Amino acid sequence: MKTKISIFLVITFFVLYSASIVHAVDKTPEQVVQEAKAAINEVSIDEVKKMIDNREEIILLDVRDREEYETGHIPGAINISRGSLDFKVHLIVPDKNKKIIVYCGLDLRSPLATKSLNDLGYKKAINMIGGLKAWKEAGYPIVK
DSSP states (O other): OHHHHHHHHHHHHHHHHHHHHHHHHTOOHHHHHHHHHHHSEEEOHHHHHHHHHTTOOOEEEEOSOHHHHHTOBOTTOEEOOHHHHHHHHHHHOOOTTSOEEEEOSSSSHHHHHHHHHHHTTOTTEEEETTHHHHHHHTTOOOBO
8 A cells, every 4th residue: 555655656746747847848938038027126217217317326237248238338337148147247246235237138138137146146136127228219328
């Protein structure tokens, strides 16, 4: 009887584990971004502009690739591409208590980057809604 229960428990665990793996594979990129957005804090471009104008102590982090960053970015922003963020952020921002405003081009990579930063202990990392596209559309300054 104990053997049958043990076999049943092993099979049940295997089925549940397999189902969780299949479920994760079925996600679309849009679903992954939406899940990240649900787990992070976000701020509007207008609020970011006010922070800059009020000279709040923030770090503007552009997570686009270097080539994109060089075509134009928010004044004062630093660049660490999303692909290397997890491995380089501690070198550039060693203080995990800093307020970091994260943005990308279209608000797709930055939610994922913000989630990664939060997971790494940067609890004050906040995603800028709309990305650089919304920033430009609002007429806010960019530099090259």
